[in-house]
Amino acid sequence: MSNSKLAKEFAAIVGAKNVLHTESDLHTYSYDSAVLTPSVPALVVKPCTTEEIGPVTRLCNDLGLPVTVRGAGTNLSGGTIPHPGGVVLLTNGLNKILEINEEDLYAVVEPGVVTAQFANEVAKRNLFYPPDPGSQAVSTLAGNVAENAGGLRGLKYGVTKDYVMGIDFYDVNGDLIKSGSRTVKCVTGYNLTGLMIASEGTLGIFSNIILKLVPPPKASKAMMAVFDDIDKASEAVAGIIASHIVPCTLELLDNAVIRYVEDYTKAGLPTDAQGILLIEVDGHPAEVAEDAEKIVKLCKKIGATYVQAAETAAERESLWTARRNALPALARARPTTVLEDATVPRSQIPAMIRGVNNIAKKHNLSIGTFGHAGDGNLHPTILCDRRDKKEFARVEEAIDEIFDVALSLKGTLSGEHGIGIAKSKWMEKETSRATLDYSLNMKKAIDPKGILNPGKIIGG
């Protein structure tokens, strides 16, 4: 079927103005935030009600057309790169917060609600939605769920999956599947909500999502500790956990990142420091004060060369500026920024950082490492130029070796960015052939024609 004929079929469901098919539209939706080759879809379809998702999906299935759901396209593993000639189903028109229930501490949202906007609406009611992926200013909640997005608060508050109580989604026949509940406890039927989380649009297309809310912390305090040795910084992380303090944020910047950030911001960071920890504790004011004092003492005892606790909101803000600027500072150094998220049990961070530094040296690459030290989720970031084929071949070898190190330390390929098409080739190494077969079998039964975001996660 020609693209214009196809467009008419979809226009009958969502209206002609919600079917995009000019060349520039199609190129706009041919890539996401991962460093991968773009792929041009045949059409972009933008439902204006969640009910329209059903017939759109059914039509794709009837025509055997691959369909890739896209929220804001902030995906870092290629999960929103469409199949060539397929359909992009755009959810940004489905952005209503349907309910914020203050008595029962949940909210019901349409898939395309922007994460930060939702968190702000919730905060206005003096409630708290903790997941805070780096892309929260533009990312959508359904995208967060489809990727099980993480963020800085993973250690204390968990990740997106810890806040999803229920998901309604459409199957390939366009029928609505209901899973989960507005109740904290629900064991009615298979945990399809759990199965949908991190399924990257390959098992169903999300409609409304029920999210858990919590009361906000009453107080918080941010600190910075500077170390002349990365192992000492890791020792401080271990010491904090061993003291049974669970910071809401516990971030690490290595020397390379510190230098790039200072070069970018001129904020006065010590460029000879080998590691900086940025730490925030929250909770009851008495607990926050005690924990902050303990952390400052502990960092000094371990040999921090400088420790600062923010006394004002402005001081707190300035501490977090360093962390927020890590990725932009790295990204401006070279044309291509490959942001990895191999993750290890937190006690293995020193070994992981040593491993990454050895790999950088071996392949003559610039790799800066920052990330969520509290939950072992580091972001080794490779600075390169994708157009330089020789260099990029070394980058690909380095990524291979980074995964090998993470797995040898009982870690995982991806902490929060997803598998998408970027990492599916490594899946068998971490799991097993039988695990992939189990997954492929299940996928085949749910999506016999293979139209739901084909090629993602498990290939297939």
Added chain:
Amino acid sequence: MSNSKLAKEFAAIVGAKNVLHTESDLHTYSYDSAVLTPSVPALVVKPCTTEEIGPVTRLCNDLGLPVTVRGAGTNLSGGTIPHPGGVVLLTNGLNKILEINEEDLYAVVEPGVVTAQFANEVAKRNLFYPPDPGSQAVSTLAGNVAENAGGLRGLKYGVTKDYVMGIDFYDVNGDLIKSGSRTVKCVTGYNLTGLMIASEGTLGIFSNIILKLVPPPKASKAMMAVFDDIDKASEAVAGIIASHIVPCTLELLDNAVIRYVEDYTKAGLPTDAQGILLIEVDGHPAEVAEDAEKIVKLCKKIGATYVQAAETAAERESLWTARRNALPALARARPTTVLEDATVPRSQIPAMIRGVNNIAKKHNLSIGTFGHAGDGNLHPTILCDRRDKKEFARVEEAIDEIFDVALSLKGTLSGEHGIGIAKSKWMEKETSRATLDYSLNMKKAIDPKGILNPGKIIGG
């Protein structure tokens, strides 16, 4: 194949002494803790290593023999009642705690570890495993995961699923499937760990499980508040949540339960009270003291006729005795105790209790209601005699109506007991035909011969 020939086949894998097939053995494993008709298996097979689970499962599949995994048989929805002529796979020999990692806050356990023994081992290391289902003294961890068991701490600490980081399990071919990780963040592949939770042995047979641990609370305080009106008790629950206090436990006993408990324990409970709340807060000592004071004030303001805060460990113990005795006190009143767990958003508790009381009156039945008011998970408990067919027909009608009320209040069939065979017939009412078809399709692909605990959850 004759049972004795079958026994030999399994004995070749697990050893003759681990295949039970005397009549008394078979009857022992023909029922669980649900009020349902027993069903006698052909054999009981008891692996002594998790590696033996693979060949046992494969043999069942080769022979087309239904296999039901059983831990302690504390299941309340018939999930561990075997298929007639099938195999019971007993996990109580697989009870090793393989690792408690204090640095990285996780543990790795074999499936048959007893919940309370695990919690105690963890506590010895000054760590905390919060899920506390009522059967924890004997229930197994794999059973808890297979049912997504809840307990008293759901409101603040969540349920079993919130503590499962990874599950290795065997598929019908006897191959080991690996899911999840030792890291807090992991998005590598489908969330098969999530899918396994609450799957009641129908999608795979669990081997080792990775569980999350947390630091224990530093302090706690228990309180009791007595009300002459159940709506006031519910108002107190709402008031506590609205004050942004999240108690670790927030339990309710209605008048019927109070009377049965007092009759059993002679502890001096006020038998004319219409509702008792048992509340415990935990956390930092300053927060605990403040929260306890606020709760006492709030309960008095709402009109509690009596409020007591436990000042000593003995006083705390005596408060909790009433709650612990609720089920035994009800169970001794009549020959049959039907313990339901329909769950509603917590603000709907007064409507739910009114509904249950109307149903009791209409069908001339004794129903006592107690349970986890904080998370809306109530246990209407019907006292009856199953041998009295007329009465039991009324009980079945009452259960139907209890579910109708829960669903009309946006609740769910089961908060923590599972669907099993007891509630599968109501599944479509809560979800949809398409939801069941999606589930059946998936199940069929994973288990083509239908050997994994057939008939549970979705029938089929």
